[in-house]
Amino acid sequence: xxxxxxxxxxxxxxxxxxxxxxxxxxxxxxxxxxxxxxxxxxxxxxxxxxxxxxxxxxxxxxxxxxxxxxxxxxxxxxxxxxxxxxxxxxxxxxxxxxxxxxxxxxxxxxxxxxxxxxxxxxxxxxxxxxxxxxxxxxxxxxxxxxxxxxxxxxxxxxxxxxxxxxxxxxxxxxxxxxxxxxxxxxxxxxxxxxxxxxxxxxxxxxxxxxxxxxxxxxxxxxxxxxxxxxxxxxxxxxxxxxxxxxxxxxxxxxxxxxxxxxxxxxxxxxxxxxxxx
Amino acid sequence: xxxxxxxxxxxxxxxxxxxxxxxxxxxxxxxxxxxxxxxxxxxxxxxxxxxxxxxxxxxxxxxxxxxxxxxxxxxxxxxxxxxxxxxxxxxxxxxxxxxxxxxxxxxxxxxxxxxxxxxxxxxxxxxxxxxxxxxxxxxxxxxxxxxxxxxxxxxxxxxxxxxxxxxxxxxxxxxxxxxxxxxxxxxxxxxxxxxxxxxxxxxxxxxxxxxxxxxxxxxxxxxxxxxxxxxxxxxxxxxxxxxxxxxxxxxxxxxxxxxxxxxxxxxxxxxxxxxxxxxxxxxxxxxxxxxxxxxxxxxxxxxxxxxxxxxxxxxxxxxxxxxxxxxxxxxxxxxxxxxxxxxxxxxxxxxxxxxxxxxxxxxxxxxxxxxxxxxxxxxxxxxxxxxxxxxxxxxxxxxxxxxxxxxxxxxxxxxxxxxxxxxxxxxxxxxxxxxxxxxxxxxxxxxxxxxxxxxxxxxxxxxxxxxxxxxxxxxxxxxxxxxxxxxxxxxxxxxxxxxxxxxxxxxxxxxxxxxxxxxxxxxxxxxxxxxxxxxxxxxxxxxxxxxxx
Numbered sequence: 121x122x123x124x125x126x127x128x129x130x131x132x133x134x135x136x137x138x139x140x141x142x143x144x145x146x147x148x149x150x151x152x153x154x155x156x157x158x159x160x161x162x163x164x165x166x167x168x169x170x171x172x173x174x175x176x177x178x179x180x181x182x183x184x185x186x187x188x189x190x191x192x193x194x195x196x197x198x199x200x201x202x203x204x205x206x207x208x209x210x211x212x213x214x215x216x217x218x219x220x221x222x223x224x225x226x227x228x229x230x231x232x233x234x235x236x237x238x239x240x241x242x243x244x245x246x247x248x249x250x251x252x253x254x255x256x257x258x259x260x261x262x263x264x265x266x267x268x269x270x271x272x273x274x275x276x277x278x279x280x281x282x283x284x285x286x287x288x289x290x291x292x293x294x295x296x297x298x299x300x301x302x303x304x305x306x307x308x309x310x311x312x313x314x315x316x317x318x319x320x321x322x323x324x325x326x327x328x329x330x331x332x333x334x335x336x337x338x339x340x341x342x343x344x345x346x347x348x349x350x351x352x353x354x355x356x357x358x359x360x361x362x363x364x365x366x367x368x369x370x371x372x373x374x375x376x377x378x379x380x381x382x383x384x385x386x387x388x389x390x391x392x393x394x395x396x397x
Numbered sequence: 398x399x400x401x402x403x404x405x406x407x408x409x410x411x412x413x414x415x416x417x418x419x420x421x422x423x424x425x426x427x428x429x430x431x432x433x434x435x436x437x438x439x440x441x442x443x444x445x446x447x448x449x450x451x452x453x454x455x456x457x458x459x460x461x462x463x464x465x466x467x468x469x470x471x472x473x474x475x476x477x478x479x480x481x482x483x484x485x486x487x488x489x490x491x492x493x494x495x496x497x498x499x500x501x502x503x504x505x506x507x508x509x510x511x512x513x514x515x516x517x518x519x520x521x522x523x524x525x526x527x528x529x530x531x532x533x534x535x536x537x538x539x540x541x542x543x544x545x546x547x548x549x550x551x552x553x554x555x556x557x558x559x560x561x562x563x564x565x566x567x568x569x570x571x572x573x574x575x576x577x578x579x580x581x582x583x584x585x586x587x588x589x590x591x592x593x594x595x596x597x598x599x600x601x602x603x604x605x606x607x608x609x610x611x612x613x614x615x616x617x618x619x620x621x622x623x624x625x626x627x628x629x630x631x632x633x634x635x636x637x638x639x640x641x642x643x644x645x646x647x648x649x650x651x652x653x654x655x656x657x658x659x660x661x662x663x664x665x666x667x668x669x670x671x672x673x674x675x676x677x678x679x680x681x682x683x684x685x686x687x688x689x690x691x692x693x694x695x696x697x698x699x700x701x702x703x704x705x706x707x708x709x710x711x712x713x714x715x716x717x718x719x720x721x722x723x724x725x726x727x728x729x730x731x732x733x734x735x736x737x738x739x740x741x742x743x744x745x746x747x748x749x750x751x752x753x754x755x756x757x758x759x760x761x762x763x764x765x766x767x768x769x770x771x772x773x774x775x776x777x778x779x780x781x782x783x784x785x786x787x788x789x790x791x792x793x794x795x796x797x798x799x800x801x802x803x804x805x806x807x808x809x810x811x812x813x814x815x816x817x818x819x820x821x822x823x824x825x826x827x828x829x830x831x832x833x834x835x836x837x838x839x840x841x842x843x844x845x846x847x848x849x850x851x852x853x854x855x856x857x858x859x860x861x862x863x864x865x866x867x868x869x870x871x872x873x874x875x876x877x878x879x880x881x882x883x884x885x886x887x888x889x890x891x892x893x894x895x896x897x898x899x900x901x902x903x904x905x906x907x908x909x910x911x912x913x914x915x916x917x918x919x920x921x922x923x924x925x926x927x928x929x930x931x932x933x934x935x936x937x938x939x940x941x942x943x944x945x946x
Binding site for chain 1: 604605676677678679680681682683684687688691901902903909913916917920924925928932935937938939940941942
């Protein structure tokens, strides 16, 4: 009787082993084959023509040079501005009239009383710029998210409510007539602006910087700025000297741009410094 | 066959009635909200229609239908199965009631902030949006309450196996415990997201939230949660439907295999919800797409086995020829009718799902109404119609009463079926036309968008049919309380054609399968989750919806 039971339980154990063995083989084979196809075969088939090793790295989700494999979670946020309901409601309640008084006293010397800059190469035109863009930059100057020896002390004299009023005032002014879409721009610059360069991970400029506005709240309107100002900012983003762009959008994009492309795009968007009210 | 004919004793009636009762009470509320949302989308501006109320309503509808209704139904049905299939009392009534009350408190805690407009984050949470902390705590309480149920199901089966060495666990209980393990695995992702990301953000302890990590953790939960909803329907297919049709189950073994495969292939697959997301490499998306495809195995096993069981029933009733057995089936019985309707909906929903899980086609319908159509067909259609049928089967047993007339029951099932078809088929078309989901209002003055409007109106009509059906269901259950007492409270599960005398250990427990699942989860999610802790990531700024608005 006991030998019969022993026999049966050893039979059971043999059966269990068989199940474990075949289940492991089946699952292991399936996973290995899927990973081979997903991480190596398909990336090579689809993308080999420009970069086989890069294609495999992308399939894993890493960069070829391993540049992102460093943890920098201690970085401060790019900006402390959030587009919450609270921010929007506060902006809705801003007063251009009281903004006008502050502008005359504080801003007009450089940016002009109506937001048309006295020297667009150094100081951007603010007339008709979006309220959100001006508000965010002023807040960033105040918190130090955007570094400027000139603007930081000036912006810090304003309360948050005054900051909103100033933004509302400039936003209400008539924009500097933009030359825009420079007809002399080369085909690849026009393509960068309108389509971007998907292979390099560059979205089109237009997707955020349209004729009036589009994209994220803080994206400024570029038409009407001087080319040299735009080019300067692009370079600062590329070198990460300027780093108040949310989600590092502009730093990521400009890192991929060549100096010639930055120059071309700046001319394409800019008015050549010839501000015409 | 003592295991197949058991009375509902052991003082569990109120426990089961409480779970399923609360479940369907919330369903009725969700049906009203759903119909109202459909009306808003047509552009006719019903009362209270603003974007704020619309998204609050969507949040409530999703929270009920995602976390509350199916969870409580599955818990109640699980207690029913544990007592009737095993013929033993629950291991701990106190624990079961504690789980129920935790969930009940959680439901109230979650719904109040939604109604106040302080948790308009939809049931999928969408960080960096964060709502009132009470909402997350409420959802967490529902989940924790359901973990009590998981413990009781596993405990009950282990207890039964100790007392019945060598005997196969009854199939209904095997499926229920498969679902309990599935749920335990499933809730891991969302619990981590709520506890470590959403609650700290909603309390203002953190200003930044890693959206990619949150989305990945939620994807871990979002697919298997649907299988958790689905499994009670499958348990009914295998263990009740053949009995209702007057025959036997074609194969007990197929049932066990299906439950195991559903457990395995529900979990390491959620990344197919993230095909269009940038935070993951294509290789892991591909692996999970392949694992997703394996769900055809348990699906086809089930369709084949249940069809075969039904054919046996049809032929026993005198059906002849290739298709004659279908006509000979007892279509007047709600369970038989619902099983067939559920299969039809599962077929259409599965077709849409294949499009979703195919990487290239997914790009075409991503975030459109097509996706909404798919999960309403599968869950609102195929699964909920079986919840109705299961309730029509077990509620009379619990009350020891019998409905005098089953025509209102059949009418209710047909209304639900027709309603969901009319509602979701136009959504598929709208999805292909590019209509985005999660949008409150459309500018129908735009000629491109104007062509959507007729389809939206048709689907609204379907939504109202479902509302009528849901209310008729509540009426049908209410009238049962005045129906004729029969004094019979025995539950009859379907017996297999060849009832297994013994089954391999592998098909009588879950140890092997939980180990295998651990392996698959490590392969599928190990690096995709690990990368967030290795890489330089740019978290999103927390956007709290409950302040400033």
